[in-house]
Amino acid sequence: MGLRSKVIKGGALMVIRQALGILLSLIGVLFITKVIGPAQYGLYGVSYGIVSFLGGLGIWGLDVYLLRKTSNPDQQDYNQVFTLLLCISSVFTLTLVLGQHIIAQMLNVPESAPLLATLGLTLPLSLLNLPLTIKLDRDLNFQRVAYIELISQVSYYVAALPLAHYLAPKELGAWAPAGGLWLQQITMVLLTVFSTDLRPRLCWKPSLIREMLVYGLSYSSSTWIWQLRSLVNPVIVGRFAGLEAVGFIALAIRIAEMLAFAKSVTWRLAMAALAKLENDPLRLRKSIEEGMRLQALAVGLPMAAFAIVAPVILPVVFGKVWTPLLQVFPLIAIGYIANSIFNLHSSVLYLLGKNLSVTWFHTAHIVLFAGSAFLLVPYLGMVGYGWAEIAALGSYIVIHIFIAKEIGSPNYTVALGWVTISVAVLILSTVNETVRYLSCVLLLLPLLSSKERNSLIGYFQILRS
Structure with missing residues (x-):
């Protein structure tokens, strides 16, 4: 079995094992x-x-x-x-x-x-x-x-x-x-x-x-x-918006982390698998491109699917008192999807010994995220935390510049297609019930492309082998 097949199949097994733990945690x-x-x-x-x-x-x-x-x-x-x-x-x-x-x-x-x-x-x-x-x-x-x-x-x-x-x-x-x-x-x-x-x-x-x-x-x-990201909710939201806002955001983050658990699996696999490609910039770049597509699928689609059913499921499962978190979840989810797409960028930079580049990216991210939260939460309440996640998306330009300098610019086209659809569903889920349910049709649009259908069939065949 080739390296690509081993990584995809091994990753799927790890995802299944971790999913069982996530299910227990969710209950x-x-x-x-x-x-x-x-x-x-x-x-x-x-x-x-x-x-x-x-x-x-x-x-x-x-x-x-x-x-x-x-x-x-x-x-x-x-x-x-x-x-x-x-x-x-x-x-x-x-x-x-x-x-x-x-x-x-x-x-x-x-x-x-x-x-x-x-x-x-x-x-x-x-x-x-x-x-x-x-x-x-x-x-x-x-x-x-x-x-x-x-x-x-x-x-x-x-x-x-x-x-x-x-x-x-x-x-x-x-x-x-x-x-x-x-x-x-x-x-x-x-x-x-x-x-x-x-x-x-x-x-x-x-x-x-x-x-x-x-x-x-x-x-x-x-x-x-x-x-330092983990301090923004307890320190900034807790001080300016109160304990209930901290609770809503904490649960929204917990749900997002559960839905995005495949991201951590990719990180673990990448540090082992990419080491075999250290001296081949072209294969590293291709691996990032395929990894971005898989992350967009494994993280973006669950986030979008949850946004569609959340207004119905959340009050029944968690109680009506928790419905305000729906105001901030789509914004938090967009932040998690963006982070998953650039997850392999930092993996490659660590692999190449460019720790300082990752540090500069993290610094830019925290400055934008924490700074925006500090300015927005006092005026917008907990929704300000969500908009701070959106403001922090600008930091990914920094890590793109660093990775492009080392191995060339990755092609974002395929991953961006899935990301755009997931983000569109997240946004439309906040409009009204009719628009929310109709937005699920968007998730099927990539299947109109024969190239994308063949890629998904290829992944399925690897998992069956």
């Missing part, structure tokens, strides 16, 4: 949000957004250091990573616990203070478990890792669902997902400890510390800038 989120309501979900979203950002920051690329080490990491490597993560998580946790009231006042959400401290205490669990998980990955024990992730995900809802029913009447519903997160982290740590014989200890070797921190900084700097 859990459905019940929790329906019971606790937008305001309490928004309160949790504010607190979790801060903790999640610090958790991503605290990894510092140390996971990649261990994974990409050419020789097998020895006990000292694991011990040193464990010690560094202990120091980082301790600093972050103490900051959240001791500064909970100050941070909550800065967010203009004083009631988030105890949640910030409680969720902050999970950071040592999640970060210190990292060396053990990396050891399983290095041993190629992916089946065990998947088992641990699935069981821990189930444990989250085992705790969160009954807590939601018990605490919601007391206006304490935000503590239900917090309790679920605690049980999830504890379950993951216990299962990982029992799955490996690695027992990290404290270690302090200055030369090794310097090597790890420098590597982590060079790799993670661009990622840290991108992670």
